Amino acid sequence: MELVDEKLRAITVILRAARSIEDVVRKDVTCYGLNTTEFAVLEALYHKGDLPIQIISKKILIASSSITYVVDKLEQKNLVRRSGCANDRRITYASLTEQGHTLMDDIFPKHKAKMAQLFNDMEEQSLHDMNEALKQIGIKSQSL
The missing domain is CATH 1.20.5 (Single alpha-helices involved in coiled-coils or other helix-helix interfaces)
Incomplete structure (x- = not known):
């Protein structure tokens, strides 16, 4: 070929x-009653702590116009709360509520195990090589 x-x-x-x-x-x-974007927001907050909403949008690769809607939905579910920045009123932080932490403490280990199953049949070196190759492709695609 x-x-x-x-x-x-x-x-x-x-x-x-x-x-x-x-x-x-x-x-x-x-x-778990979530969509993938809601889960991505919860996961970011679970691992990184309180974050400005604009930063969450960049981390999970969704439009800034969509992040407000997603955070609204998570607030309605009492999983996330908003708070203003003391130093800059233009910045709004999102953080997990106690209920959000409890949910992620429960579901994230299960989710992590499920995702790991995708790679169960791969040797560690093959997985490493694949990650490196995909990184190179991602970097190259950004320059085109």
């Missing part, structure tokens, strides 16, 4: 794998 064809095939394989992984993630978090 010609090298150009193999490169095009690689793109198809990566995109199909990404869709399949997204489906696994979606099914997993739906079990």
